[in-house]
Amino acid sequence: MKTVTVKDLVIGAGAPKIIVSLMAKDIARVKSEALAYREADFDILEWRVDHFADLSNVESVMAAAKILRETMPEKPLLFTFRSAKEGGEQAISTEAYIALNRAAIDSGLVDMIDLELFTGDDQVKETVAYAHAHDVKVVMSNHDFHKTPEAEEIIARLRKMQSFDADIPKIALMP
Numbered sequence: 001m002k003t004v005t006v007k008d009l010v011i012g013a014g015a016p017k018i019i020v021s022l023m024a025k026d027i028a029r030v031k032s033e034a035l036a037y038r039e040a041d042f043d044i045l046e047w048r049v050d051h052f053a054d055l056s057n058v059e060s061v062m063a064a065a066k067i068l069r070e071t072m073p074e075k076p077l078l079f080t081f082r083s084a085k086e087g088g089e090q091a092i093s094t095e096a097y098i099a100l101n102r103a104a105i106d107s108g109l110v111d112m113i114d115l116e117l118f119t120g121d122d123q124v125k126e127t128v129a130y131a132h133a134h135d136v137k138v139v140m141s142n143h144d145f146h147k148t149p150e151a152e153e154i155i156a157r158l159r160k161m162q163s164f165d166a167d168i169p170k171i172a173l174m175p
Helices: 027-037 058-071 094-107 121-133 151-163
Strands: 004-006 009-011 019-022 044-048 077-080 112-116 137-144 168-173
Touching: 019 027, 027 044, 027 058, 044 058, 058 077, 058 094, 094 112, 094 121, 112 121, 121 137, 137 151, 151 168
Parallel strands: 019 044, 044 077, 077 112, 112 137, 137 168
Antiparallel strands: 004 009
16 A cells, blocks of 8 residues: 655554544634644644635635644645535635635645545646645545445546545545
8 A cells, every 4th residue: 555644644554544624614713723623632634625714815715724834833734625516515616626726735835635536637637736746745535425336436436536646545425
């Protein structure tokens, strides 16, 4: 199994890693939740950006990311916008989704992005290459909370993630 190293954390070796998700709706709550989480014992901080209310203001989003980075500089930061179609809080266009992820990559504040597999093949490939060029790891994900596909389909999705050079493939399903 391939391992992935983010900061000093080796993912894919040793004990399973603990991810804590922060789902604050505004900058003040981002700060207060980050301060509260600082004392917790976990490995990766996932910021669920789809819960953030001011998505149209990229500067506000990046200001919140900066607060997270400054509050927990030692923790790997996973930037996740979960689309409404895959169980997230908000719907945005593919163009806005890609632009938001690129802004996070460009900021230098995040260590990983979560990129949804079914965003569009060309957009996914380009974003993975862009992330890797900026030393950002990619968790490639697929979520289906309505059903669990056949095993062959799950394997096909994981293989597609591998072919797109995902660092960490992830599938979440409901029975």
